[in-house]
Amino acid sequence: MAHIHSLRSHLTVLQTSASHFPSLPAFYVPQSFSESGDVASWEPVSYIQFLLDVELFARHWGHVLRHDxxxxxxxxxxxxxxxxxVDVLHIYGLTRAGYIPQLFSIRLPNPDVVYELLGKANACALLVDPSFEGxxxxxxxxxHHAATTISDINSHDAPLPTLLKLKEDDIVFIFHTSGSTSGTPKLVPCSLSWLDSTITKSHQIAKPVSRTERNQDVTVWMGSMCHIAQSFMLLGSLQHGTCTVQPSKQAFSSNELLLMIRDCGVNRLNQFATFLTHHLRHSRQTPKLLALMQTLDDALYSGLALPQEEEEWxxxxxxxLRNLFGSTECAAMLVSTGDSDMYLQPLDGMSYAFLPIAETETETETETPSEEQSASLLELVILAESPDCPASSLRAADGHFHTGDLFQEVRPGYYISKGRDDDWIKSENSLRCDTKAIEDNVRATCGDLVSECVVVGNGRPSPALFIETNSDMPQLKLKREILRRTRQFHSRRYLHERISSADVIVVVEKGSLPRTATKGNVRRRATEEAFRTLLDKIYNAEWTGTS
Incomplete structure (x- = not known):
């Protein structure tokens, strides 16, 4: 078994970077805010200070937990x-103290589900953000209360815990799938060897394109450290001495982006596609924003495809632009070449296969491909020997990890994404949602009211439910009754998976939903396209964060 001296972790990466780039800023953290809630100014935190802060939090949690x-x-x-x-300090500090973080998103607000997942992981304690204590x-x-400022932390003058030697199969982190299966997310345990492969991949993605005046890349927080995307991007940034800017929120405004480029020197933008689209649309009307976005070395997006019109513009x-394709279970897997065609290539050093899908599988997607398309559709499979193949609990019977993600090979070694072979969609922040589970629950609980239904909402904040009804009940009363009957089911799901308002339930005439010609199945993507204008109104899609 390999030990920690030969396999890297986030902690060894931080130690190395603090040695190589001690005085460079590792983070810009908010110093002041405007009346609108945007960050107005930032202050730097150096690499050496980041290391010392992690060690402070390690002393604190080592003392508290050992005392318990x-x-x-x-x-x-x-x-x-x-x-x-401070969240990063809690996560890194806890691991530096010798513990295994099980990371819960604030988008999973049901404590009963959190308790079940704690039980499945045999967790011994829970550190909680003050907003959830109630x-x-x-x-x-x-x-235990998770401090929101460094000044709230007391190291108790405790010694720094010994850095443990880990074997390649030892678990370092536990994430969770971003969508619920059978009413709950799955555990995604990450071993030291898996983490080492993630460090290899993130090094490729974050490699500087050109050198700025300060000889340092500056990028932006992509999302929550409790999900894999930002954890992955931070690993890459740390290896190259890159600085990460903390925004006011994930969907930060174009005004705030302007300030980050101007005042912090941002030259790399990492965002989920939905949020990047807002800035691209603003750039059309805001010459100053366009000029600054043209100076970026990299505008990397992930999670969803950009609208073709926005990509071409x-x-x-x-x-x-660059497109990064990944998942919670494997982190990043494919990246585009940066050319205008945006074809995807597997990252170096991994072992992937693109396997033809079985004919029967093409019928499971509500948007049944043509014979020509299905003949060339390939599923991305992470082979067992690949360093980033996830834990055995997530693999198929053949020992490999079948992603369910479909591609077409446009030329040898180059691919374009063609969606999935199942009923999952992705929300605006690229978290997954099982639409079929929602539809099945509606049919089971509301069969006397609903003759047919389909769930849509790809790239939206939450799903929408379209129904054809058997009932002559007034529409508003019908919607409220559906909400009442399905409330318990949705209470266990992530926020981005929930049907929680009558506004996202749409009643249409019987037989009006688009269907396939052969089996008569409702076509999800066709429904989404046919009702796009209505969906835009429902979600109030007009972006208001421009200057």
């Missing part, structure tokens, strides 16, 4: 926003 009798290598739940520098009742493990106007 929790031995090292125990799993500790962490229910945090994941969007702040929800905690009957927690099965001891809870960006290329035509000199914005340097």
């Amino acid at each position: 009798g929790v031995p090292p290598r125990s799993v500790i739940g962490m229910w945090l926003s994941g969007m702040t520098y 929800l905690l009742k009957h927690c099965p493990v001891p809870t 960006a290329h035509a106007n000199g914005i340097k």
